[in-house]
Amino acid sequence: xxxxxxxxxxxxxxxxxxxxxxxxxxxxxxxxxxxxxxxxxxxxxxxxxxxxxxxxxxxxxxxxxxxxxxxxxxxxxxxxxxxxxxxx
Numbered sequence: 210x211x212x213x214x215x216x217x218x219x220x221x222x223x224x225x226x227x228x229x230x231x232x233x234x235x236x237x238x239x240x241x242x243x244x245x246x247x248x249x250x251x252x253x254x255x256x257x258x259x260x261x262x263x264x265x266x267x268x269x270x271x272x273x274x275x276x277x278x279x280x281x282x283x284x285x286x287x288x289x290x291x292x293x294x295x296x297x
Contacts, residue, residue, distance in 0.1 A: 212283040219244040219289070226254065226292040231285050238292070239279070248280035 220229075222241050229237045229251070239251030 212286075215249070215286045215289055216244060216246065219249045219283070222291055225254070227251070228290045228292055229281060229286055230288045230290075231281070231286045233285070237279075237281060242278040246283075248282055250278035250280045252278045259274045 219241055220247070223244065225241065226240050227238070231237070237251060242250040242252045244250070258268055
């Protein structure tokens with residue numbers, strides 16, 4: 210799917226838990242913190258949660274009161290799935 214499609218889905222899902230599967234095979238889980246035209250930023254859901262690697266186009270961002278969020282390039286996302294909170 211296109212980066213534009215993922216951008217729209219991520220904008221609608223801010224604050225929701227997601228699983229991102231990247232084109233390089235890595236999987237990242239977290240809560241969508243914010244989205245811009247190039248990146249989606251995920252927050253970890255708790256202690257011990259890892260983003261499980263990295264992909265091209267990643268970056269870091271700090272939000273006061275919310276902690277560290279890791280950014281992933283929208284163009285690197287192969288699939289995006291919203292997760293129920295009880296799954297965690």
